[in-house]
Amino acid sequence: MPKKKLYIETYGCQMNISDSEIVGSIMADANYEATENIKEADVIFVNTCSIRDNAEQRVRARLREFKSLKKKKPELVIGLLGCMAERLKDKLLIEEPHVTVIAGPDAYRDLPKLMTYVEEGQKAVNILLSSSETYEDIEPIRLDHNGVSAFISIMRGCENYCSYCVVPYTRGKERSRNPQTIIDEATDLFAKGYREVTLLGQNVNSYSWETEEDVFNFAGLIEKVAQIDPLLRVRFATSHPKDLSDELIDMIARYPNICKAIHLPVQSGSTRMLAKMNRKYDRTWYLGRIEAIKNRIPDSTISTDIIAGFCTETEEDHQETMSLMKEVGFDLAYMFKYSERPDTAAAKRFPDDVQEEVKGRRLQEIIDLQQQLSLESNRRDVGQRFEVLVEGFSKRSNKFLFGRTSQNKVAVFEARDFKPGDYVNVTVTDCTPATLISKVVEDISVSE
Ligand code: SAM
Ligand code: SF4
Numbered sequence: 001m002p003k004k005k006l007y008i009e010t011y012g013c014q015m016n017i018s019d020s021e022i023v024g025s026i027m028a029d030a031n032y033e034a035t036e037n038i039k040e041a042d043v044i045f046v047n048t049c050s051i052r053d054n055a056e057q058r059v060r061a062r063l064r065e066f067k068s069l070k071k072k073k074p075e076l077v078i079g080l081l082g083c084m085a086e087r088l089k090d091k092l093l094i095e096e097p098h099v100t101v102i103a104g105p106d107a108y109r110d111l112p113k114l115m116t117y118v119e120e121g122q123k124a125v126n127i128l129l130s131s132s133e134t135y136e137d138i139e140p141i142r143l144d145h146n147g148v149s150a151f152i153s154i155m156r157g158c159e160n161y162c163s164y165c166v167v168p169y170t171r172g173k174e175r176s177r178n179p180q181t182i183i184d185e186a187t188d189l190f191a192k193g194y195r196e197v198t199l200l201g202q203n204v205n206s207y208s209w210e211t212e213e214d215v216f217n218f219a220g221l222i223e224k225v226a227q228i229d230p231l232l233r234v235r236f237a238t239s240h241p242k243d244l245s246d247e248l249i250d251m252i253a254r255y256p257n258i259c260k261a262i263h264l265p266v267q268s269g270s271t272r273m274l275a276k277m278n279r280k281y282d283r284t285w286y287l288g289r290i291e292a293i294k295n296r297i298p299d300s301t302i303s304t305d306i307i308a309g310f311c312t313e314t315e316e317d318h319q320e321t322m323s324l325m326k327e328v329g330f331d332l333a334y335m336f337k338y339s340e341r342p343d344t345a346a347a348k349r350f351p352d353d354v355q356e357e358v359k360g361r362r363l364q365e366i367i368d369l370q371q372q373l374s375l376e377s378n379r380r381d382v383g384q385r386f387e388v389l390v391e392g393f394s395k396r397s398n399k400f401l402f403g404r405t406s407q408n409k410v411a412v413f414e415a416r417d418f419k420p421g422d423y424v425n426v427t428v429t430d431c432t433p434a435t436l437i438s439k440v441v442e443d444i445s446v447s448e
Contacts, residue, residue, distance in 0.1 A: 001031060003031050003033040004031060004033070004042040004043060005032070005033055005034075005035040005037075005040050005041050005042050005043070006024070006027050006032040006033065006034055006035065006041065006042070006043045006044075006045065007034075007035050007038045007041035007043070007044045007045070008020045008023060008044075008045045008046075008047060008143070009044065009045070009046050009047070009062070010047045010143075011046070011047065011048050011049040011055060011059055011082075012047075012048070012049025012051060012082070012083070013049065013051075014151055014198065014200055014237060015153065015200050015201070015202065016047050016048075016049060016082055016083075017143065017144075017151060018140065018151040018152070018153045018200055019047060019081075019082065019105060019108070019153070020045075020047045020143060021140030021141055021142060021143050021151070022108055022135045022138050022140050022153075023045060023047065023081065023108050023111065024140065024143060025138050025139055025140050025141045026108055026109060026111055026112065026138065027043075027111060027112065028141060029112070030111075030112035030115065034141060034143070038069070041076065042076065042077065043076070043077045043078075043079065044066060044069075044076065044077070044078050044079070045079045045080075045081050045101075046059060046062065046063070046066075046078070046079070046080050046081065047081045047082045048080060048081065048082040048083055048085065049082065049083055049084070050083040050084050050087045050166050050170055050341065051083070051165075051166060051167070051339075051341075052336060052337075052339035052341075053339045053340075053341075054339065056084055059080075059084060060096075063078070063080075063096050063098070063099065066078050066098065067098050070098045077100055077101060077115070077118055078098055078099050078100065078101070079099065079101030079102070079103065079111075079114075080092060080096070080099050080101070080102050080103075081102075081103045081104075081105075081108070082104070082105055082170075083105065083166070083167075083170035083171065084170075085102045085103055085104050085105075085127060086104035086105060086127050086129070086169070087166065087169065087170050087342075089102070089125070089127050090102065090125050093123055093125070100123045100124065101114050101115070101118055101123075101124050101125075102123075102124070102125040102126070102127065103125075103126050103127070104126065104127035104128065104129060104170075105129075105156070105170065105171050105172075106128060106129050106130040106133045106156075106172060107126035107127060107128055108135070109133075109135075110126045129171075129172035129173070130172065131173045131175060132175060134153075134155070134156055134175055134176070134177040134178075135153070136177045136178050136181040136182075137181065139188075146391045146420050147192075147193055147194065147420060147421070148193075148194060148195050148196060148389065148390070148391050148392075148420045148421050149194065149195070149196035149197070149198065149233075149389075149391065150189050150194050150196070150197055150198070151197075151198050151200050152182060152185050152186060152189075152197050152198070152199055152200065153177070153200045154176065154177050154182050154199045154200060154201050154204060154207055154221065155174065155175060155176040155177060155201035155202075155203070155204065155206075155207050156171060156172075156174070156175055156177075156201070156202075157171045157172045157173045157174040157175055157202065158171060158174055158202040158203055159173060159174045160202075160203060160240065160280070161278060161345065162267075162277055162278050162279060163276065163277055163278045163344060163345040163346040163349070164277060164307065164310060164338060164340075164341065164344060164346045165341070165344060166341040166343075166344055167202055169343060171202065174202075174203065176201075176207045176208055176209050177209075178209065179209050179216050179220075179221050179224065182199070182221065182225065183224050183225060183228070186225050186234075187228050190228055190231075190232045193421055194232075194421075195231060195232060195233060195389055195421050195423075196232070196233040196234075196235065196389055197225065197232065197233070197234055197235070198234075198235040198236065198237060199222065199225065199236040199237075200236075200237060201238070202238065203238065203239075203240045203243065204218060204236045204237065204238060204239060205218045205236075205239040205240060205243040205244055205245070205248055206218070206240065206243045207221055209221075217245075217247075218236075218243075218248060219245065219247045219250075222234060222236065222248070222251055222258060223251055223254075223255070226251075226255040226257050226258050227255075230256065230257050231257070231423070232257060233257050233258075233259055233389060233406070234255075234257060234258045234259065235259045235261065235408070237263050238263055238265060238305075239262065239263060239264055240265075241265075241266070241279075241281050241285065241286050241289050242279075242280045242281050242285075244262075244264060244289050244292075244293075246292060246296075249292055249293055249296050249297065250296060252296075252297055252300070253296045253297045256406075259406045259407070259408060260297055260299050260300040260301065260406045260407050261300065261301045261303070261406065261407050261408035262293055262297075262300055262301070262302050262303070263302075263303045263304070263305075264286075264289065264290075264293075264302060264303070264304055265304050265305035265306075266286055266304045266305070266306065266324065267279060267305060267306060267307050267310075268306070268307065268310065268313075268317065268320070268321050269283055269317075269320040269321035269322070269323060269324030269325065270283065270313070270316075270317035270318075270320040270321060271283045271284075271320075272317060273310055273313055273317050273320075273321075274286075276311065276312065276346075276350065277307075277310060277346075283320065283324060286324070287324070287327065287328070290302060290328050299406075299407070300407065301331035301332065301377070301407040301408060301409070302328060302329075302330055302331060303330060303331055303332035303333060303334075303408075304328075304330050304332075304333045305333065305335075305336070306321060306325075306333055306334075306335045306336070306366055307336050307337075307338050308321075308335065308336065308337050308338065308359055308362040308363040309337055309338045309354035309358060309359030309362055309363070310338045310346070310354070311338070311346055311350035311351060311352055311353060311354070312350065312351070312353060312354075313338075313354050313362075318362045318365075321366065322365065322366065322369055325366070325369055325370065325373065326369070326373070329373055329376070330370065330373055330374075331373070331374060331377040331407070331409075332370075332374060332377075332408075333366075333370045333373075335363060335366050335367055335370060336363070337359045337360065337363050338352070338354070338359065340352040374433045374434070375431070375432075375433040378409065378428075378431035378432070378433060378435075378436060379431060381409070381428045381431065381436055382428050382429065382430060382431055383427070383428065384427070384428055385425060385426070385427050385428075385441060386405040386406070386407075386409075386411060386425070386426055386427075386428065386436070386438070387405070387406065387424070387425055388403035388404065388405055388411045388413070388423065388424050388425075388426050388438070389403050389404055389421070389422075389423055390402075390403040390418050390419065390420050390421065390422045390423075390424060391403050391404065391420055392420050393415070394412045398415065399414065399415055400412050400413065400414060400415055401413060401414075401415045401418055401424075402435075403424065405436070409435075409436050410434065410435050410436065411426055411428070411435070411436040411437075411438045412435055412436070412437055412438065413426050413437075413438040413439060413440050414439065414440055416440065424440055425440070425441045426438035426439060426440055426441060427439055427441050
């Protein structure tokens with residue numbers, strides 16, 4: 001039977017990209033072939049994000065565009081997957097009548113069966129959450145194209161219940177994947193030429209796998225992955241500050257191939273806000289973790305997530321966020337306006353009372369400050385030498401390549417004969433807030 005064509009569009013976090021690769025693999029076994037050309041698709045799956053209202057609005061707008069595609073091609077199947085599917089459930093079938101498949105994040109194994117219902121003219125929904133599904137036996141198809149870096153999901157779900165966050169409701173209970181399957185997947189990727197893996201979870205550093213004799217934690221897991229080969233770089237995201245142990249910091253320091261880039265979302269610099277957010281740490285604890293990183297891994301970059309304008313945030317709270325940003329000197333930050341999510345603890349218990357224009361102004365101040373901190377961070381790198389893993393040609397010109405330093409900064413340099421997957425030593429000659437402009441110091445790549 002000729003294969004059907006599946007087009008997957010992914011919104012939201014890295015975890016969703018990884019999930020789309022799992023969906024691609026499940027569908028490949030059911031005779032569907034991934035395509036990048038939406039026009040030839042028999043099936044469109046939209047893997048969605050609910051983290052903020054604007055993420056959902058983007059998907060809604062895209063679904064309106066798909067409506068006209070379906071008018072031209074009535075047999076086209078449109079499916080909605082992921083967090084929005086889980087949050088809105090079969091309400092979506094009424095609100096978006098051209099969508100005929102709805103599958104939550106733990107229901108992807110069921111997709112081929114759901115497709116058979118749709119072929120019979122029915123609408124199909126599975127939004128059951130599971131306490132054990134990790135898809136650990138599924139070999140994801142790789143939707144990236146550089147063939148150099150890949151995501152590996154090592155755990156799913158979250159039970160931290162930060163008061164503003166929808167994730168515990170859309171992704172269910174926290175569960176970790178059998179470590180051997182993770183090590184096997186990373187080993188296989190290395191054998192296929194990949195040179196970087198990112199271990200993913202909503203809260204990676206609370207990874208825990210219990211056997212009768214032992215408990216295997218994240219520090220133990222990352223060590224095993226790092227030991228696969230010194231040429232395999234290991235990254236991880238996202239860590240929760242409450243679970244960032246000294247053992248993990250020491251492990252990152254010990255292995256040169258564990259990347260020196262720690263993403264540690266702070267959300268706010270105000271202890272009062274952190275308590276309201278149910279983050280389970282305060283400003284002093286967070287700064288203590290930063291000090292531990294700086295002492296043990298002085299060359300590590302530190303990045304963060306910040307929410308501006310959470311419920312009852314005062315100007316003083318906002319200034320505490322700004323002062324913490326300066327004190328830490330974040331190299332990079334993802335910054336958001338607070339967006340109330342239905343049914344979360346914050347939506348039920350606290351007023352969303354910071355005026356929209358105040359939220360906007362505070363966010364802008366945070367962004368402006370971060371822009372300055374990122375530029376200062378990059379300026380400190382000028383004159384320094386870094387090992388860069390080549391990912392591909394720079395966007396501007398084929399005469400230049402780009403790659404990342406261990407610190408997760410993008411460096412651009414002369415292409416010569418290097419290819420994706422090579423390690424190249426460069427010296428930084430200049431910078432912008434987002435890029436290190438560099439020159440090659442040795443044209444011998446480490447991988448050779
Ligand atoms: N699990 C990770 C953590 O705890 O840091 C990140 C999860 S979330 C996908 C990524 C970021 O979105 C969060 O760190 C937070 O800054 C932001 N976020 C989550 N809920 C939000 C909301 N209701 N409004 C605005 N930003 C939100
Ligand atoms: Fe959301 Fe908090 Fe879980 Fe991160 S740790 S996914 S912010 S509930």
